[in-house]
Amino acid sequence: MTGEHPALALRGLAKRFDGTIAVAGVDLDVPAGSFYGLLGPNGAGKTTTLSMAVGLLRPDAGSAWVLGHDVWRDPVAAKRLLGVMPDGVRLFDRLTGAELLAYNGLLRGMDPAVVDQRAAELLDVLALGDAGRTLVVDYSAGMKKKIGLACALLHGPRVLVLDEPFEAVDPVSAALIRDILTRYAAGGGTVVFSSHVMEVVERLCSHVAILAGGAIKRVGTIGEVRGDRSLEQVFVEVVGGRTATGEELSWLSR
């Protein structure tokens, strides 16, 4: 099955909110075993696209498949293969880290003994063991990202979908997250993540898609998209930025 189907396939996904088009028909094939970066400026529709791809947001049109299972027609099979870390979504943060992991593990129908063992390992590796009985609501932003990642990894998913895993994370934690993701991908897993940090994407990803204005602008392996320029140059050119001339905002300096 793995050989025939892409890890994640999106066809014509579209969503509009109150008359504004957030995502206008996204087609995407994420090959199994790839490390896929979804790049885009703020408001490009990254979160909306990923939410529709994992079953958190019902699309107006289009469909999504995880390893050949339709996310919207056969959600149980598709969700079993998925590990998701949404962005801008709260965790059940009035639990401690260990409790949260146990909750997610049992929710996935895992054996309690396996949950215990994996939770202990994850907490240890992610340096969250020191937090003890602190509630997740009292965690720092970086710790919250890490426990979110642990929740997504716990049941050993085949495909990992992460929304902004490196946002608001200090360099030490970011390096740790990078290591874990690299190992996961090396072990045959597929990682899809959104970001607007070029440096991380350039370092990690085998494939890249640039999303702007709700549509895919560039897609391919990192070499194809980048060509002989830097990823940042391509990105700014595709998205179309503006630079300050120095005339406006003169009152800022006095």
Next chain:
Amino acid sequence: MAFPVSPAATPAGPVRAVSARHFLRLKLRVMGNSFRGQGWRIALFIGGALFGLWFAASGFFLFAVPGMTGNGRYAVLVAAGGGGLLVLGWLLLPLVFFGVDETLDPARFALLPLPRRTLVVGLFTAALASVPALAVLIATFGLVLTAWALGGWSAGLVAAVGVVAGLLLCVAASRAVTSAFASMLRSRRVRDLAAVLLAVAAALLGPLQIFGLAALRETDWDRLTGVATVIGWTPFGAPWTAGIDVAQGRVWAAPVKLLITVVALGALLVWWSRSLESAMVGAVSAGRAPVRRGATGGAVAQLFPRVAGWFRRDRFGALVAREARYWWRDARRRANLITVAVVGIFVPVMINLGGAGFAAEGEQGMTMSANDSSPVLVTLSMLFVGVLASVTLANQFGFDGSAYAANVVAGVPGRVELRARMTAFSLYVLPMLTVVAVVLSVLLGHPGWIGLTAGSLAATYGAGLAVNSFVSVLGAYSLPETSNPFAMNSGAGLAKGLLTLLAMVVSAIVAVPMVVAAALLDDAWLWLALPVGAAYGLGAAMLGAYLAGDVLDRRLPELLATVTPRR
């Protein structure tokens, strides 16, 4: 925040004063924007407004009766009694049922260089611009009519001033009390004290109860007028009776009563501004909680609290364990739980002990001892408690907010989800209801009625769970992510209250067979009530979870979207 800033240190350019008008316009704008493109919200709001109008009109006529009939004898009674009930309602209902409209969240103003006085006056003005406040204003203008009819222009004018002051008092009372409770419930230290205070607040329903019941006995009219006169000298009745006093020739009383109102109003605003400050600072940072150690056992063992320790370590068990932890750890849920406990014990005791005489007169027309309640009355009061307990779940997914995404991602089947939520809530509520059933039957002097009380409670509670699973799936709404557990979202407060009322009415209707059985069957029912009621309740709850679970399965992402707060 409060270090002195001299005018010279402020940024260049003249600083224009911020007035209450700005807050008012901000609130109206926020309300307007929250309606944009949301047809159902507009519909709910219009429904709420119509209900408010209906309430206002009937209130107006009630207050105007003494004036229209030209009978001044009961004018004080109507003004002090009705007005007092209004103030009490504004004081207690937000705590118990509806919450307060927090369209303008005080925490959002924490960074603005506003003097506290400006902030309080502004938020207060904004709070006045609401449907309930408008309804009360219209209703109490019946008093102005009464005063004018009885005492001419001057009396009418004083009454108008009094009525407006009374409205201000109502709104200030509700804000001050909810804000104070919110800051108490936030702090881990005095949270139990808050529970006790809430109990006292609910006990205030007692005087209301006695007043209402006594009013139904005609012989006590004159004694009641005496009570009303006394109430008229407290902040509860002072603003409403000032005009009547002028009309009846006690001109000297009017300024004194208005002064009482103003002093009370000032005290409430000062109290509010104190707790407001703690709300503003508290929202920015509650301080890092100390690292708690002493974790024992594996992750799974830690998840299951002792109360849910005997559940299997599977999906259902995990959901129950998480919910059980949340009912205690989440301030908003805990506030609801405490309310249910307090009201659930006080109200039936008062209805049955205080109302017994009335019920006996009304039904059989013969005199019984005051302690003799009837099975029907007991069943009815249990109906109220069961419905009140179950309606707590009317917005159970709203409590979770966007965290519910975890369950959507994991693909939890709807039926399991709903059954687990019912079970976890019942872990707390069933022992509470058992206490209510036992205490009530013992207090009434009928220990043999335990079966009756417990059976009615079980049936109503179960029926309510079933009804509220549908309400929670179909009528969910997002709660603001503030630290105030009583806060409601933009402008929809009254409409949401209506939804709650609807859920309560439907739950009560579903449970009506228990009342009918109590009325028709005699002694046999005392024994049958418990098994029949328990079976009825359990069956209803399971059926509700089965049917509503199906609906939930088809609406997972939609439900998640409705409970996610818009930012």
